[in-house]
Amino acid sequence: MVTFFEASLDTISVHHVGNQSQGEMYSLSDEPLELKDEVIPALLLQYFLKPFEKANEVYHLMHSSGDLFLNEVYNFTTKVFEDQQKFQEASDQLAKHLYSVSTHPNIKGGEFYVTYFKQVQIEGDLLDAIGIFKSENKETYLKVYPDQGGFAVDYEQEAININKLDKGVLIFNIEKDNGYKVVVVDKVTGGQDAAVYWKDEFLQLRIRNDSFNQTTNTLGVYKNFVTQKLDEEFDMSKADKIDLLNRSMKYFKEKETFDLDEFAEEVISNPEAITSFKNFKTQYEEEFDSPIADSFEISGNAVKKQARVYKSVLKLDKNFHIYIHGDKDLIEKGFDDGKAMNYYKVYFKEEA
Template sequence: MVTFFEASLDTISVHHVGNQSQNEMYSLSDAPVELKDDIIPNLLMQYFLKPFEKVNEVYHLMHSSGDLALNELHHFATMAFEDKSKFHEASEQIAKHLYKVSTHPNIKGGELYVVYFNSVQIEGNPLDAIGIFKSENKETYLKVYPDKGGFAVDYEQDAININKLDKGVLIFNIEKENGYKVVVIDKTTGGQEAAVYWKDEFLQLKVRNDSYNQTSNTLGIYKNFVTQKLDDEFEMSKADKIDLLNRSMKYFKEKETFDLDEFSEEVISNPEAIASFKNFKNQYEEEFDSPIGDSFEISGNAVKKQARIYKSVLKLDKNFHIYIHGDNKLIEKGFDDDKAMNYYKVYFKEEA
């Protein structure tokens, strides 16, 4: 979790980065921006940092070769952290690097803000951080002001909404040898191909293998196993699949730690299905080079996030949706020969 109630904005440099494929250029400022009052820094802090309050996933910078020194952002961040007098120079190099990877035709040009912050907290630890933010989408704002005993209306085009950060990253001055701690915002527009340039090409990130990601990945793997893999090996109704998903979510909400064998016995039960799930999990770990481990501390934040996409709804044509939250033995499936239609019989004691 990122908080900024003690944070301060130290230095900010602003550049413009266009799109190479659209024959747009980049434009670098000569020096950091002078902030002449307290209002602008406070607005900028809200614009840049508030979106990160709900971000839980932490990354590290990396390079595909395995040599972290070849990651441009790691090099420029280290340059600024170790000598703040080189901050503006580092910001110029960051802008040039972003321009270099801005080659997809759907990538929008925009202002690039490179900011040095003091005392931004991540996981309770106040640290210096370098923020890199890009504003791609502009809006028109109306202004109403007193005029000649009444009011006048004016407007401003190509203005920035401080409640809508398009792209941002915070690089914290900790764990340098691992690629620093990094959190990211990416409100992507322009399609999936245009999306990869920020995280994959500009930053080059790998997910930190902490309890949040282990919890999230395990729930995601299990959901894919139930919804996609089980049909290949077993005959199961949709109601039974929903029951398996509900049981897994119940396990993660009630337990403090995950144990693979315990989870398999309590949730899946069937020995053949257990073996299939463990194999499915191993294949994921090998394919994505992301070992999860057979036991870990469960992250409540990750469970809440995954719970939003764990569907317990049985959709029947366009007429009915049945929400299954409890015992699947209280719902029976059958076929009516006279109507030539499937049906579900639901048992209950009272209506709410």
């Protein structure tokens, strides 16, 4: 999704933003950071950009009122894209804006970086991008070095691990009228109540409704339907539920395009369950204001991501786990009156 082989770090300003509910303040630098050698920019590129290589979701900046110009991050970044001489001023304003939303007691203070990158690639386009980052977690590092014919050990506290970016966002200079193309990293700390401030309060994002998002949402809605809703209307064993999940994953892996009616007939089959699923899908769309098209191109990356959380394991007390990957007709459930226990009978040809 995002690559930085040709990217360069043009400008960077560093500030410190505390938590105002804890009585902490913010501290602003007077001017951009001067990078005196080639090592530091290379390390910063790795620290800031490498986490975005696995970012699949693309967002847009937005405002709850519908007026995009009321989004502070949109306003400040637009000024920089239009006139890079306003970079330092905009970085100050961004730091103040982050401080204004840092009110939850569990939000950690930390260094706040605003950067201007050139030649960052997203979806095949080489673009300028503004990066905004915050480091909240620090670590202690040991340093071993030669000393008087042997070695000595020292340490450095409150250091930053360049392989662990806490929070970051890249705002690309494209699709301005839609709120730009935006990708985000948000390592959750301090609990969910504290976590929402980065995406929801500071940035104010809405996810782009593309094939990745459509695929993710459809698989997620279907999984919730099978695991939560079916029990209310149908008498189903866990093995049957796992079979329904496996069949849906098989459909998404084999097809290039999703079609709601085709999916319902091939995967769900039962007319009453099909009607229930379509109603469940409609309720989701209304509740989360996230429409899902009846037909869309399937995203392979989204399928791979969802496959990790699709469970095909039948857990039996604490003694056995049965992994069901194929034909559910090869497994039978029964009840043993003598032992007063349930049992499963499994058919197979060879033992691996």
